[in-house]
Amino acid sequence: MTAPLGRAPLSIGELTDEQYGQVIRPDDAEYETARAVYAGDVDRRPAVILRPRTADQVARVVRLARETGLTLAVRSGGHSPAGHGVCEGGVVLDLANMKALDIDVEARTAWAETGLTAGEYTEAAAAHGLATGFGDGTQVGVGGITLGGGIGYLSRKHGMTIDDLLAAEIVTADGELLQVDEHNHPDLFWAIRGGGGNFGVVTRFKFRLHELDGVYGGMLILPVTPEIIETFIAAAEAAPDELSTIVNVWTAPPFPFVPAEYHGKPILLAMMCYAGPAEEGEKVIGRFRAIAPPLADMVQAIPYPGMFPPADPMEHPISVSHNLFVDRVDRATAETILDRVSTSNAMLAGAQMRVLGGAMARVPSDATAFAHRQSKIMVLLSAVYADPAEADQHAAWLDEFMTAIRQSDSNAYVNFIMDVGHDQVREAVYPGATGERLAQIKAKYDPTNVFRSNHNIVPATS
Structure with a gap:
């Protein structure tokens, strides 16, 4: 696999599980299953699929994609209608091995790693008579649905998923792990509540939980x-x-x-x-x-x-x-x-x-x-x-x-939404001042558009 001109080549044979958590190559038995996403008409073959287990390994994957110049696709549950969780010839960062969930029943909060599905989170929270609203499907990853907003069965009662998001840990394009909330990097915290996966890889979310016995x-x-x-x-x-x-x-x-x-x-x-x-x-x-x-x-x-x-x-x-x-x-x-x-x-x-x-x-x-x-x-x-x-x-x-x-x-x-052009993203999804603000934040945290396998927000130019 050759990299774009002027970038470091990607040598798949040199990638180790110790560095990246789990390395899945095209000749591995699990490759065909691992590259499949929910959308049945998406048939892309990435150069390698990496399944990190820690935030440090996530950062290493991001740096690898940036240094090689290859497309980076980030996958939480793989349910993007546009198939954004897989790419052709690039690097897939699959969060499937990051499923830790820490529920604080007394505080009614939970720290959830991004590889969890909505069903896994919901079942665990329900054991305590608690809930956070996601969508309406069990296999959807909490990462994708949260970053896009989250409209589901509790939206009219408690708001969207992002309205119950209290903090997050995110690896940015430079490989740095940041904790964001209303006081720390508030611009980035604002952007990830609805702006999709344009600004980094969220490794953990802190959610508010509501009492819900049934x-x-x-x-x-x-x-x-x-x-x-x-x-x-x-x-x-x-x-x-x-x-x-x-x-x-x-x-x-x-x-x-x-x-x-x-x-x-x-x-x-x-x-x-x-x-x-x-x-x-x-x-x-x-x-x-x-x-x-x-x-x-x-x-x-x-x-x-x-x-x-x-x-x-x-x-x-x-x-x-x-x-x-x-x-x-x-x-x-x-x-x-x-x-x-x-x-x-x-x-x-x-x-x-x-x-x-x-x-x-x-x-x-x-x-x-x-x-x-x-x-x-x-x-x-x-x-x-x-x-x-x-x-x-x-x-x-x-x-x-x-x-x-x-x-x-x-x-x-x-x-x-399925695949649409940049103009449609700006006009229909992020119109007016929202799109302008997101483009400015994108320029600050991802100026070279490393995170572009998504409904992309192009970095603003000065």
Whole structure:
């Protein structure tokens, strides 16, 4: 493997486990599994995969990438829709071997290493009747979801993941380990709360924990019409902050708990999570049950980890998706959603809607690098298919769908977008003053853009 002109060559044979924790080369048995990410259409072959066990080893990997000039991809859980956790011909820094978790029950805080998944953290915290809000999947790495913001089942009640981030330890582009919080490197602390992996490799996070003995939640499936969609979203907007919903209008998979006559046809599948007393949650969920006779109703009092269905670690779907915010889901929008979902011939196609607001909207928009606090509803449009040759067909369907429902909010959530250009990142993800401030901080901590395998923030020029 040769390095770019003027940089030191990379000699893979000289890299040792003692230096880097674990060295995985292209001829090693575990290489094929180790290079795979969640996105099934990402097929990149890095020169080497390094799995450090300590912050010092992380720093050594960063210095290696900087000195050789090779692309550095940082992987926490590997769930980036754009496949940013792996690169072609470069160095992958895989945090999978860094999973230490230190929970202080009395202080209600936790120091978590970045190789942990959201599921591992959530299960450990739940054993103490505590929780930090992440997203809605078990295998997502805490690193990626936190750095992008973190919108999940507790966002309306307790805010985003970054709102519970108290401090972090981060290796910067020069290989230095910094502890950042509101008093130490406050500019960098601001940037990593929503700015993604642009500023370094976070090795540990310090999170706030909330008391949560359980939730009233689970899956609620209804037949779908435009009126049902509109009514359901309106009820979610009117609900107390304790309730967060993820509403999917999908073509129904052959679930055994869905009547067979609905398989392959649109349904409304909602994940409901009431983070409060079960008796109150039952009353709130009753408003949704009354919208239409449920096809399936699995909402009940459960431990919080029960909100996260088991995931298949070998699942690598091929998909296309678009993420956007909308101001409202009125009857016309609902009609468009149902019509567009009905016209797709993908294996699974749909629109996912998350009503925002609550605690996450009460944080000032400039308090963190997540600039979309006042956005009303987040929408993820997607199509999952089996044949890569169909990519253009499904992408065209998706583009038309997005154009048809776009309203005044032109922004997007960084954790849900696929590969986009720099201009789109600046305009939709980090608009205006947020993007300008991030570019200045990037120039300070990573002026040569070592951390560029991401939705990249280009360093500001003087």
